[in-house]
Amino acid sequence: MRTVALVPAAGKGTRLGGALPKAFMALGGRPLLSWAVAGLRDSGVIDHIIVVAPADRLAEAQEIAGPRASVVAGGAERADSVRAGLAALEGAHHVLVHDAARALTPPSVIVRVAEALWSGEDAVIPVLPVTDTVKTIDEHGYVAGTPARATLRAVQTPQGFRVPVLRAAHAAALAADDLTDDAMACERHGVPVRTVPGDPLAFKITTPLDLRLAESLVAARAD
Ligand code: CTP
Ligand code: MG
Structure with missing residues (x-):
């Protein structure tokens, strides 16, 4: 059973505001992409890696990703990039979609997602309990409601799928412009999505504050 x-x-x-596209920004002297790929390799559950890179950085991405990896050009939105990667996927039973921006994701999270897939799930996502109270608001900025916090989870990557399931879900969601993760395409397609425990270290590096946190974590590791 090949897992890619x-x-x-x-x-x-854009939100990080660096001089380079985020995946190529340095963390502890190495590009974020290099950290994400290393975590996948260290998990021991991945047979091949497909990196979806900016069209003008394909060679650079290949150099960072190393052997047992291929590189394809991405699209305008994240969902377009995932579709480009899916189009390049051959002979895989399972796919783990993992943002380069979650550079410090522990291999244990990657293993948990893969093992749930191998046990027969169609779609698996790592999640964490939410610590803030979350509110929905209306278009005027007034509170519309407060979902019960105990039912809420923050969602991370890698998100794992049986390949034909994710292909069908993303094809059906082609017209949607509001997908914030891949599981959403599956939910809308009627696919049950299983949750497994995530890890705080799998946080997404989105803002300069996130990068500072990641830098201090990497520095502490090196000590
Ligand atoms: N991504 C992608 N193709 C896109 C947009 C995003 O492959 N068209 C990737 C990013 O490189 C990142 C992951 O999806 O690894 C999560 O997206 P996000 O954190 O939003 O990264 P960016 O889109 O680069 O950041 P921003 O939204 O601040 O511009
Ligand atoms: Mg983005």
Whole structure:
């Protein structure tokens, strides 16, 4: 049963505001993409890696990703990049979609997702309990409601899928412009999505504050 990782790394990193696209920004002297790929390799559950990179950085991405990896060009939105990666996927039973931006994801999270897939699940996502109270608001900025916090989870990657399931879900969601993760395409397609425990270290590096946190974690490791 071949398990392939697909790594969306074609975003601009607008919120991080760096000089390079986010996946190529340095963390502890290495690109974020290099950390994400290393975590996937260290998990021992991934047979091949497909990196989805900006069209003008394919060679650079290949050099970072190393052997047993291929690189394809991404699209305008994250979902377009995932579809580009899926189009390049051959002969895999399972796919783990893992954001380059979650550079410090512990291999144990990757293993948990893969093992749930191998046990027969169609779709698996790592989640964490939410610590903030979360509210929905209306278009005027007034509170519309407060979902019960105990039922809420923050969602991480890698998100794992049986390949034909994710292909069908993303094809059906082609017209949607509001997908914030891949599981959403599956939910809308009627696919049950299983949750497994995530890890705080799998946080997404989105803002300069996140990168500072990641830098201090990496520095502490080196000590
Ligand atoms: N991504 C991608 N293709 C896109 C947009 C995003 O492959 N068109 C990837 C990013 O490279 C990142 C992951 O999807 O690894 C999660 O996206 P996000 O954190 O939003 O990264 P960016 O889109 O790069 O950041 P921003 O939204 O701040 O521009
Ligand atoms: Mg983005």
